[in-house]
Amino acid sequence: QVYLVESGGGLVPYGGSLTLSCAASGRTDSGYSLGWFRHTPGKEREFVAAMSWAGNYIYYADSVKGRFTFSSNNAKNTVYLQMNSLKPEDTAVYYCAASPRAGGLEDGSTYRYWGQGTQVTVSS
Numbered sequence: 001q002v003y004l005v006e007s008g009g010g011l012v013p014y015g016g017s018l019t020l021s022c023a024a025s026g027r028t029d030s031g032y033s034l035g036w037f038r039h040t041p042g043k044e045r046e047f048v049a050a051m052s053w054a055g056n057y058i059y060y061a062d063s064v065k066g067r068f069t070f071s072s073n074n075a076k077n078t079v080y081l082q083m084n085s086l087k088p089e090d091t092a093v094y095y096c097a098a099s100p101r102a103g104g105l106e107d108g109s110t111y112r113y114w115g116q117g118t119q120v121t122v123s124s
Contacts, residue, residue: 002026002098002113009094009118012086020081020118022096033099034079036070037108038092039117047106048094049081054102061106064090086122093117 008020022034035050049060049070058070069082079096097111104110 002028002030002032004096004098004113004115006094006096006115006118009120011121011123013123014086014088016086016122017082017084018086018120019083020094020096020120022079022081022115024077024079024098028077030100032113033102033105034072035097035099035105035108035111036081036094037097038090038094038120040092045095045108046092047108050105051079052102052105059105083120086120088122088124091120091122093119 002024003026005023006020012018031053033052036048037045038048039045047061048064049068051058051070067085072079095117096115098113099105099111101110
């Protein structure tokens, strides 16, 4: 069992920056990839970014590429999503998730564990 807790959400102005954190606990020694997703009422859950531990690579959705940065601190079992140049369309609840897979990480069905989410609101 892996437990995930997101933090760092809040209200930011257009063009602002915000960093989200996702702390993992439990059986993290099993080896999991981590992903970020977001959800806005009335829309489907959207892939944001993912880090594959086994493949040692990071990839992003086109909508956030160049603006968001996925990083990790393995000693703290924590991953981060640095968000820059934020737009109102980035407003959503952001979730981190853990997957036992090294591939297919754009698909939410590959993730076994999910956090409770943190709200990000970008004003106009």
